[in-house]
Amino acid sequence: MSPPEPRAEDVEVALVTAPDAETGERIARALVEERLAACVNLVPGLRSIYRWEGAVESAEEVLLVVKTRADRAERLEERLLALHPYDVPELLRIPTRGGHAAYLRWVLAETGS
Numbered sequence: 739m740s741p742p743e744p745r746a747e748d749v750e751v752a753l754v755t756a757p758d759a760e761t762g763e764r765i766a767r768a769l770v771e772e773r774l775a776a777c778v779n780l781v782p783g784l785r786s787i788y789r790w791e792g793a794v795e796s797a798e799e800v801l802l803v804v805k806t807r808a809d810r811a812e813r814l815e816e817r818l819l820a821l822h823p824y825d826v827p828e829l830l831r832i833p834t835r836g837g838h839a840a841y842l843r844w845v846l847a848e849t850g851s
Contacts, residue, residue, distance in 0.1 A: 744842035746834045750811045752804040755828040762800040774814040776848035779803040807849040
């Protein structure tokens with residue numbers, strides 16, 4: 739009997755910004771090593787314009803695209819907040835609605851307990 743097809747809703751993608759590549763890599767490695775993420779893509783060259791404490795700010799950042807199990811996303815969030823240097827780190831958890839079954843299976847396997 740073959741394993742059941744993975745459900746897209748069992749996987750989440752989280753978007754996180756970090757102040758630099760070194761910090762992004764440190765966070766990404768910890769999340770993957772702790773099996774809270776199957777994969778983290780680091781996208782350099784991000785420029786953020788935002789309002790902070792009443793002023794418009796600008797900063798160079800790195801975007802982390804984190805793939806995880808939906809049932810581990812809260813633990814990922816807790817760990818991310820502990821690892822992140824920002825007072826208010828960007829973290830957006832996005833449910834998936836579809837995906838390549840083999841990739842979904844891989845994400846689920848790599849983030850299993």
